[in-house]
Amino acid sequence: MASNLAEPSTSSSCLSNGTSPSSEYHSPTNLEIVSLSKLSSHLERLLLDAADPGFTDADVSVDGCADVGVHRCILAARSRVFRDLFSSSSSSSGASSGGRPRYAAAELLPPGARLGKEAFMVFLGYLYTGKLRQAPPEAATCVDPACAHDACRPAVAFAVEMMYAAHAFDVPELVSLFQRRLLNFVDKTLVEDVIPILLVAFHAKAHQLLNHCVQRIARSNLDNISLEKELPCEVLLEIKSIRHKFQSTDSDVTVIDPIREKRIRRIHGALDSDDVELVKLLLTESDVTLDHATALHYAVAYCDSKIVAEVLELGLANINLKNERGYTPLHVAAMRREPAVIVSLLDKGASASETTTDGQDAVSICRRLTRAKDYYAKPMQGQESSKDRICIDILEREINRIPMACEDSVTSVLLADSLQAKLLYLENRVGFANLLFPAEAKVAMEIAHAEPNSEFANRNRSRSSANLREVDLNETPSVQNKRLRSRVDALTRTVELGRRYFPHCSQVLDRLMSDDTSDLFYLQKGTPDEQTIKRMRFYELKDDVQKAFSKDKAVPGRPSFCSSSSSSSQKGEMKGHRASRK
Template identity: 70%
Template sequence: MANLAEPSSSPSSTSSSNLFNDSSVSTAPPPAAKAGASLEVVSLSKLSSNLERLLVDSEFDCSDAEVVVEGAPVGIHRCILAARSRFFHDLFSRGGGRYRPEGGKPRYQMGELVPCGRVGYEAFINFLSYIYTGKLKPAPQEASVCADPMCAHDACRPAVNFAVELMYASSVFQIPELVSLLQRRLLNFVEKALVEDVIPILLVAFHSHLNQLLGHCMKRVARSYLDNISLEKELPHDVAEEIKLIRHKAQPDEPNSLTVDPVLEKRIRGIHKALDSDDVELVKLLLSESDITLDDANALHYAAAYCDSKVVAELLELGSANVNLKNDRGYTPLHVAAMRKEPAVIVSLLTKGASASETTADGQSAAMICRRLTRAKDYNTKTQQGHESNKDRICIDILEREMRRNPMGGEDSVMLPLLADDLHMKLLYLENRVVFARLFFPTEAKVAMEITQAETTSEFTGHLASRSSSNLREVDLNETPIMQNKRLCSRVDALAKTVELGRCFFPHCSQVLDKFIEEDLPDLLYLQKGTPDEQKIKQRRFCELKEDVQKAFNKDKAASVRSWLSSSSSSSSLKGHTRHSKAVR
């Protein structure tokens, strides 16, 4: 089947060798009257629309195979894909696919079909639409625009990522005319996007052997302040070395700000390797054996970008790094953490004094960076009670909430409503509160617990702390009263910090938990206990609790939107002046 948007030659004039290359189809108009040509165009357009119904209308679902994308099965028609793509022709000819017992349809995993890149659900649907109809639809807004309402969305990360995903699909599935179209689109992104957003374009160009696009990306990266260590971590070795060579040829005799003394560079790399191994003790040893500092090595920047959140927390505990230090690109560790979008890393930095209001050279705060990297779809999707929240959304909420309040100080943290003096009563209160937080707000609770390392203990194996509180009171004959008291105090301290973090960064969720515990509602979780009337009352109160949980999410969302619109309106003029400066960074 040729491109359905164009008149095709007769079957006898098209050999099997060029069946999958639309450029081989004759474009000469048929020797027919003008009315006949118009009728053919109308017929092809109607055919295109009819085939599209196979994708969009469930009434015409007669698919004979499925491709699983982001966990969702997408129905496909093998005859159409085999006629349009040599890749699918060969794939289906070999058979295979994982069959579903109930339907018998072959099922293919997108990750196995495209091993070198990512093709998301929306991008694959857009690709299929082109395959079926011969027309490339505009990118869906919710999947190709960022969560920044002030952004023009002409070169933000979601727009770039959508085009990159389409390119991976077009290249791997061997649709050359679509590859050519998308390459022109990506070339337009290269000079407009931030340099970190050029990296995914460079990678798809490398994996798809698009030399023209790859050359433009390497020149753009070479002109930027992206350091050599970042190049080596994020790019293939040969590409990173080629970029270094381009930089050297541009200024062969003049060292630039990215040039590092060989001895210093060796020591810096040693610290980074120790961080890669999660060995902060080795980092301390390396620091003691030389005059290099964590700031000299940009160790916090490196850890915020590439290391586990626990390593970041341990590095911060050393107390010898400037948490607001800017690197050569003008980024603080918090800016780097915002690009990574890992809530635990962001909270660790904030608790140690990182400034959420600090901006980059082009006027972006950490919250603005995070919004530009987050799809509108992911930010606006409602989270169901008891399900994990979207991490991108949590990062934005944490950063914007931090900008609205005073930085948290160690002695000025919110006091807990602990009225009982007995240590066991305090512990029971905290255990119950954190367990309920995990039940109602699992992602938010996980972030707070990771920072305080409260998740490393064994008290949370049950659903309620009361089930495990007996373990805390058990007598160990080898444990002295002083040792027991020290153990319990350590546990109380970890849980107290967890609750404090929750109050600071997830206030509405904390208010729901306050009401839940103050009204002695934990018994609601045992809905099957008590008389039938008591069970009905519990069920009614439990439904009310679920409504409170949903309202907490809605309040957080509304507060974040109001705060963002207010701060964005005051900085919109600055962003307008700095838009062109982004391309040359």
């Protein structure tokens, strides 16, 4: 009787909690689901707390980032590759700072493959919990406001990294999942972005995905020379075979002259060897020009920035020539995202407003390729800005540039008769720029062929001893004068480039250099009170530069998501400076 009375109370208690007695006691399947869900959430918390080295027993380094703490017992149970890796002490890549075993994920990836920290953390989350989290938006979206982020480069790259991880660590269900996801990208993304998808499909032996990529590229207008740079030999042969079949049935296809193609390849080979003199010789030996060989496009895509500058100095290439894909050299440079190459082209007259056949200009191309994480990340003090971010800012300033009165003129100091006075002013000014925004100053100095300032590189050394060491008794006054004038010319060119691409910052620097601020470079000199005052003044000057960058960006018609090139999150940065002054 008592047992009969007890059951209703239990039932009513269960019903009041929204569950039935059958689900509570007579459904082991549901109980297993609840238990597994709790276990999954507990293991996820363990992963999220992995920053505390007390809970982890090894570190894995990914893509040059800080080490990620892992629990070897969990990973060994979930992946055969991890089990073999952890069981072999010879596979360890040394020890981390805490003395624990340290492993490099790159050693397990195919050559050229990349695995970023964001993708690796999502992959670890799956191994720990059995659940696949969404890609972090900052790592899988670009900074183009018009993009739907369903097939842009960051979205493709994140999925490719996840598939590399799944293949390298032998998790077949994830390989299958991301093969299906990447199949959806192939027809929607730009054909250039199909190449990384093809490469991961090739290494993972995902034949369905590989065949789909081969067909897309074979039907595209990507040139064979570029494909030879990117693709494995067997895949390249298959693409060429498919294209040969198309050409045999298409009467409109232009027949390629083998002799002409050989001469073009020789020009490209000379560029690969960094031999611009050989390029000049090859041009004189045949009727093939730089434009016929699209040599400037090739150099911009594959050569060092100094070689690009040397090719431009020849003055033999059409700076705005479009190749078969409708890309100018500046479009190719935007895809490469190397600031020095972009500045070299703009400096020689490349048009930033030229568009591709699908209506994209250089800055929109660059935005579509840049991850939100790389653009908006705030660099640490003294750390260089992201190259992607600098490229976008340079191209935006060029499109919206309004020539300023100071741009084509020099400061009154430069009109002084004393060569030494000019040199001292320029050295101080460029040195100050180097301290405040090193990445941008480096680009300007590289284009102007200005070597780093020895005074600021050795600013802790006394001037008297430095001058004694730099005296050359064999140097005549005329030779010395020529050397100093060459240095003045290079630094003047650096200042001119800074005024063009960072006009408001240059105005701030002009104003600063008109004051007696040179002593601020020597923050460690003077009494403690003097050092404190100089540090306060130095941070105030940095705030002026931060505001100047925001003025450079505040041009009507610009997207609202843009931020400064050397200081993202200006408000947070300024608050940090004000706090440090306090």
